[in-house]
Amino acid sequence: MSPAFQRITPFLWFDTQAEEAVRFYTSVFPNSRIGEITHYTKEISAASGQPEGLVLTVAFELDGQPMTALNGGPQFHFTEALSLVVRCHDQAEIDHYWNSLSAGGDPNAQACGWLKDKYGLSWQIVPANVDELVTDKAAMNALMKMTKIDIATIEAARRAGV
DSSP: OOTTOOSOOOEEEESSOHHHHHHHHHHHSSSOEEEEEEEOOHHHHHHHOOOTTSEEEEEEEETTEEEEEEEOOTTOOOOTTSEEEEEESSHHHHHHHHHHHHTTSOSSOOSTTEEEOTTSOEEEEEETTHHHHTSSHHHHHHHHTOSSOOHHHHHHHHHHTO
16 A cells, blocks of 8 residues: 555535635645545536536645545535544644634534534544543543633643642
8 A cells, every 4th residue: 555545534525615615724724735626517417406517526635634525515514423633732723723713613612622613514622632631530620611722721720630
């Protein structure tokens, strides 16, 4: 198997906003790019009910991770059953990704660093060492009370053991 071979690629289903979403996501993450964009042909349009000329798929890399976005129509929607986890080096990264991805999204952010963006996709914005930070009850209790994660608060709870 070649090192360039990507066995698993996330495939994100949108109604008609695939290209818009990809342009947004690639603007938020470094090391990202848009690849090939395909469009609905007359034949595919007739079979799918989507308009001819509409973007069909967008191949892209999000921080180096190959992904594909599809304009598949309104039949399916994102749920919290799938989320993309962004592991951050520090609080500044958490703030950047949280603020960028939550803009225009669901204002009812969930606990523990989960958010839903303006396209309905769920993200988890967490410290890179989140598993280490929540090894004790005090840190886990602090985390469970947060929407956007505050590393200093978790570390203080861990030190205090409260």
